[in-house]
Amino acid sequence: MAKKPKASVLGPGLDKAATGIQGLDDLTDGGFPRGRTTLIVGTPGTGKTLMGVEFAIKGAAEYNEPAVIMAFEETGEELAANVRSLGYDLKKLAASKKLIVDHVKVERHEIEETGEYDLEGLFIRLDHSIKSIGAKRVVLDTLESLFAGLPNAGILRAELRRLFGWLKDKGMTSVITAEAGNGHLTREGLEEYVSDCVILLDHRMEDQVPTRRLRVLKYRGSSHGTNEYPFLITDRGICVMPVTSMSYADGPASRERVQTGIPRLDAMLGGKGYYRGSMVLVSGTAGTGKTSIAAKFVEAACARGERSIFLTFEESPGQVIRNMRSIGIDLGRWIKRGLLEFYAPRPTVYGLETHLVTMQRHVEDFDPRVVVIDPISNFTTVATTRDVRLMLMRFGTFLKNKGITALFTSLTPGGENLEFTTVAISSLADTWIFLRDIEIGGERNRGIYILKSRGMAHSNQIREFVLSPKGIDLLDVYLGPSGVLTGSARASREAEDRTQIRRQQQEIKRLEADVRRKRAEAEAQIAKLRGEMESDEIELRQKLTFAKNGLRAQGEERKTMAKSRKADGENAEKPAGRAQGPRRRV
Amino acid sequence: MPTKKKRSKQWELRLYVAGQTPKSLLAFANLKKLCEQHLAGEYRIEVVDLLEKPQLAKGDQIFAIPTLVRKLPTPIKKIIGDLSNTERVLVGLDIRVCS
DSSP, rough: OOOOOOOTOEEEEEEEEOOOOOTTHHTSSSSTTTTTTTEEEEESSSSSHHHHEEEHHHHHHHHHEEEEEEESSSHHHHHHHHHHHOOOOHHHHHHHHHHEEEOOOOGGEEOOOOOOBSHHHHHHHHHHOOOOOOOOOOEEEHHHHHHHHOOOHHHHHHHHHHHHHHHTTTOOOEEEEEEBOSSSSSSSSSGGEEEEEEEEEEEEETTEEEEEEEEEEEETOOOOOSSSSEEEETTTEEEOOOOOTOSSSSOOOOOOOOOOOOOHEEEEEEETTTETTEEEEEEEEETTHHHHHHHHHHHHHHTTOEEEEEESSSHHHHHHHHHTTTTOOHHHHHTTTSSEEEOOOOOOGSSSHHHHHHHHHHHHOOOOOOOEEEEEGGGGGGGGGHHHHHHHHHHHHHHTTTTTTTEEEEEOOOOSSOOOTTTOOOOSEEEEEEEEEEEEEEEEEEEEEEEEEEOOOOOOOOOOEEETEEEEEEEEEEEEEEEOOOOOHHHHHHHHHHHHHHHHHHHHHHHHHHHHHHHHHHHHHHHHHHHHHHHHHHHHHHHHHHHHHHHHHHHHHHHHHHHHHHHHHHHHHHHHHHOOOOOHHH | OOOSSOOSSSEEEEEESSSSOHHHHHHHHHHHHHHHHHHHHHEEEEEEETTTTOOOOHTOOSOOOOOOHHHEEEOOOOEOOOOOHHHHHHHTTSSOOOO
């Protein structure tokens, strides 16, 4: 439960005793100064006693530092009863010699002063208690009761000075509680004696919501948070929430991706979805489907077998479940399987700190991988924007440290600047999905785009976001010369486009037919010409053959005549034979 | 513990001190003198040194030294200081009603 106190950022310096009080050790960089005295100042009812007692109990139960509580106002039984509700058993601690509660009763009407005295009796009692259990811590609550009981303030002051010196000599890590005074820090000016560490507690109403705050006024020799920090008294003791002192999430950031539950949205986010352990902000105007995106993410997580918490500050769980069923998301079945937990407090029932603590409590108890807050903008009904921002920062860091993927939805009021979140937490978000209305042609349609997504390639497109009983679908919007078109305007444009395309297809067909026809024509002509050519050729060949035959007949005749004349003999034949050769080849 | 005597007026007084300090010695001397004067024969004084028995401080709710506790007659009364203001001691012990 209690962590080991972290090493000081200043390196080895002041030795500290961890208080074990949630958040306080972060603030004080390790706890109260060891071997010294810490003063806790506050008005009545701010939790001074509880802080002192918790310091003692944690020391005894968790840090093996037995403690003595000297209670001037409450009896041991009363104290035991008060801390029993925090789960601590004072009697058991006392029985195991870890803790002693010594009630010092100072009743004015029982006391008569008759001369010189000192408070040695108190020292002896304290010393006896310390020795009997080997105490390391001492809590004195509230020393000022002595001032009420003993009239001689002079003696008292001298003795208190001696007491604080004595505690220091004994090496006791001590806590003194004191009432806040008018004009002075404490009513009796105890701050004069205790100057190592002063914690101031305050309880005030802010917008009708009670808020407790803590401030480390002074811490000699140590760094500490200087702001006022809200704190709570819960059923597990005091819980301080140092928003600003928290560093960023420790450890390497996960490279693992988680699907959004909407495939097309995954595609827009580099094809893989959100980073595991990142903080996703879904903002948008009213009725744009923020809750649907959240529900889809939760459904996807549950389907992967991951536990999820759905914190709803606007609707009851039953209402969310019913509404999500209308777009085909069945959250009820995941609740039955124990994978999904709804937590739906009204924002106005608590102050911001209580919300933070109860949310953290739910997360710690349920141990989810995915947390949804729907919507964060409703917190502004109980606190200022700045406080809400700080609280979400704190919660976001808390979730990041646990590697939980967080999805916060935020309602954006309509108007000029839409890329603006009411609680101004956009800078905290790793991925910011923006939903908006697109008004065209008498219709409102939903548009979705990714404003930013750190560390991943993401789409710059606006898509139309359509909710139907089948679920969520992202459609390409029509990007034409007249801008982005959605809904039926887009549908009619698309119809026009289809007609256009059909027309073009017909044209193509016509042209193709033309081509075929032309070719056929041309081929027909070619065939005709070829026919003509062939008939010409035949005719010419006939003529040629005829001519050749004529020539041959002439030659034969000449031979016959020569034979008959017996004139030239062999010589007359040769030239005629040579001339005949090439002709035959034709 | 002094034993109770069967007398209507029996005074049981306990003086808490821490060692033999001048204040303690003075307180004891003052008490002795006062008792002899006003409660002769009707009182018992027990001196408790808290340095020896620190565990006894809690029972009587002792924080100042010296403290005189009137155990009897009831109710318990506490008188702190060295008892040098006799008048106040007598008032404190209800021996003399303040006029």
